[in-house]
Amino acid sequence: MVVGMSRAWVVLLCVLAAPAYSSAQTNDNKSLAPYIAVDAPVFALEHVELVDGTGRAAVSDQTIVVEHGRIAAVGPSATTAVPAGARVLELAGHTVYPGLVGMHEHLFYSEPTSSALRGLVGGELVDTAPRLYLAAGVTTARTTGSIAPYTDLNIKKDIDAGRVPGPELDVTGPYLEGNPPLIPQMHVLTGPDDARKMVDYWVNEGATSWKAYMHITPEELKAAIDEAHAKGEKLTGHLCSVGFTAAAEMGIDDLEHGIAVDSEFTPGRKEGECPDNAERYLAEHVAMDSAPVRAMIRTLVQRHVALTSTLAVLESLEPGHPPMAMLLREHDAMAVEAWSGVLTTRALIQERAAKSYWPALFKKEMQFEREFAAAGGLLLTGCDPTAYGAVLPGFGDERNLELLVQAGFTPEEAIAIATRNGAEYLGRADRVGTIAAGKQADLVVVKGDVAKDITAVERVETVFKNGVGFDSAKLMESVRGMVGLR
Numbered sequence: 259m260v261v262g263m264s265r266a267w268v269v270l271l272c273v274l275a276a277p278a279y280s281s282a283q284t285n286d287n288k289s290l291a292p293y294i295a296v297d298a299p300v301f302a303l304e305h306v307e308l309v310d311g312t313g314r315a316a317v318s319d320q321t322i323v324v325e326h327g328r329i330a331a332v333g334p335s336a337t338t339a340v341p342a343g344a345r346v347l348e349l350a351g352h353t354v355y356p357g358l359v360g361m362h363e364h365l366f367y368s369e370p371t372s373s374a375l376r377g378l379v380g381g382e383l384v385d386t387a388p389r390l391y392l393a394a395g396v397t398t399a400r401t402t403g404s405i406a407p408y409t410d411l412n413i414k415k416d417i418d419a420g421r422v423p424g425p426e427l428d429v430t431g432p433y434l435e436g437n438p439p440l441i442p443q444m445h446v447l448t449g450p451d452d453a454r455k456m457v458d459y460w461v462n463e464g465a466t467s468w469k470a471y472m473h474i475t476p477e478e479l480k481a482a483i484d485e486a487h488a489k490g491e492k493l494t495g496h497l498c499s500v501g502f503t504a505a506a507e508m509g510i511d512d513l514e515h516g517i518a519v520d521s522e523f524t525p526g527r528k529e530g531e532c533p534d535n536a537e538r539y540l541a542e543h544v545a546m547d548s549a550p551v552r553a554m555i556r557t558l559v560q561r562h563v564a565l566t567s568t569l570a571v572l573e574s575l576e577p578g579h580p581p582m583a584m585l586l587r588e589h590d591a592m593a594v595e596a597w598s599g600v601l602t603t604r605a606l607i608q609e610r611a612a613k614s615y616w617p618a619l620f621k622k623e624m625q626f627e628r629e630f631a632a633a634g635g636l637l638l639t640g641c642d643p644t645a646y647g648a649v650l651p652g653f654g655d656e657r658n659l660e661l662l663v664q665a666g667f668t669p670e671e672a673i674a675i676a677t678r679n680g681a682e683y684l685g686r687a688d689r690v691g692t693i694a695a696g697k698q699a700d701l702v703v704v705k706g707d708v709a710k711d712i713t714a715v716e717r718v719e720t721v722f723k724n725g726v727g728f729d730s731a732k733l734m735e736s737v738r739g740m741v742g743l744r
Contacts, residue, residue, distance in 0.1 A: 289421060290423055293733050295729040296720060300323075301324055302341075302344050303354055304348055305319055305321070305335050306321070307320070309355040309670055310332075310693040311692035311693055312674060313668075321338040322354060326725065327726075328697070328699055329693060353714060354701050354704075355673050355704075356691055356700060357396070357677070357700030357702055358680075359638075359677055359690065360398070360641065361399075361680045361683065362402045362566045363640050364401060364644060365383055365409070367381055367643055367644070368643075368645060379442065382406050384413060386651075387651045388417060391425045391655070392423050392652075393734050394652030395655070395656075395704075395721050395730075396652060398428070398686065401429050402494065403432075403469040405441070407431060407432050407460060411463065411465075425723070426723070428466050428684060429467070430467045430494075431456070433470075434457075434469065434471060434474055435471040435474060436472075436475050436478060436499065447475075449477070453479075454481050454482070461491065467494070469496065470482060475500075476499075479497075493511055495510055495512070495514060497519065500529065507561070512564040514566045516566075517626040518540070522554070523536075523551075541622065542615060558630065565636070565638065566638040567637055567638065567639040567640075569639075570654035570657040570661060571641065573657070575616045575645065576607075577616070588653050591741045592650070593739055594739075596647055599742075600647045600648045603646040624665035625665075637679060655676070656715045659715050660715070678692050698724055699722050702718060703718070703719050704719060705717040
């Protein structure tokens, strides 16, 4: 969640490893049938352009054979044998890449705001978010902060049981937040003991990862990290009161959003305090090739701290962004009130363009992510469908791939960041994240050549999760006009 990276921004926004279901299960459940395009025990995707998720260059004219939810063979179409009786899908002109592993996702959405109401409140997208993620090719997702944890856990149970469509979820516990909380749905920690007790309680309830938030104290953060590690789980953070270097030295596993939210370079800042001007100072005064930034990157890499890129939601704070073409793609899914609120806030940001530091900060964030990855850091990605609502689940994940390419990564590298890297962080690289024989058949089929035109990721046709092919268009149609309501 990226809403409220500084108090100044809050004011602006207030104004403005569970098992996947099997093919056999889907046949027994009529609720999934309307969305399924391919449900054959053995099938082959022939003559595809293959981006395998490793970062290697795309390979043309490949065949992928799937048997009972697993990839049985991958190789040139001319030499890869297809079992007798298999269903064959002729897919010349299409690209296949691994199911996306979204590492900053939510099952809630920023409700439309009004000057007459309290600032930021998240509404649970019980039905729409899971469908939108899957429609866009997200087959695994970490929720990265919950405001309704029991709801998220129940959604996961329904998905795992094959009762509803959606990605395989890693459910993060409630936000570990200090005082003041950004939104009223967050618990306010009262100290290190409270942080430990909160982690312990929600681990027992089923949470499998953790997220510290902006105003957590250093003592609370350290206690939460230690307790999560004692339970065999990982903790990430959207931090402000604690700098990246200090958090890395405490043992944090991941950091959200990138340097755009790191307050440690702000003059006069004290550890444990969240300064008002951190983003502006960073945009106007801190060079990404400076010694302090390079030292911070070295610390993160040496301590194996991952970094989650959320370029899509950061882009939405730039005047004139995201492109209207992206918003128009989202339009049909959005409730009238949500669409109106997005356009109103976007127009207000544009009116203030002359004074905006976001274009400079966004450019620096892209440079920072390149430097981090080049230094050997594990770069992840996720869409964070929050802020003022301009980034929807799934759509934002597709946009992230385009923005990573704009930042200087190749299309194949961008896809590896969004697939293999997330799988490695979650400890699931043995079964998802890349396309190889023996892996779970989580595959995305898009029209076009992604390696030559990254915008082809917007043209998803079929998403295979554990070998079951879901029709992206039907999933999208099922949520028409609903996002922003539930």
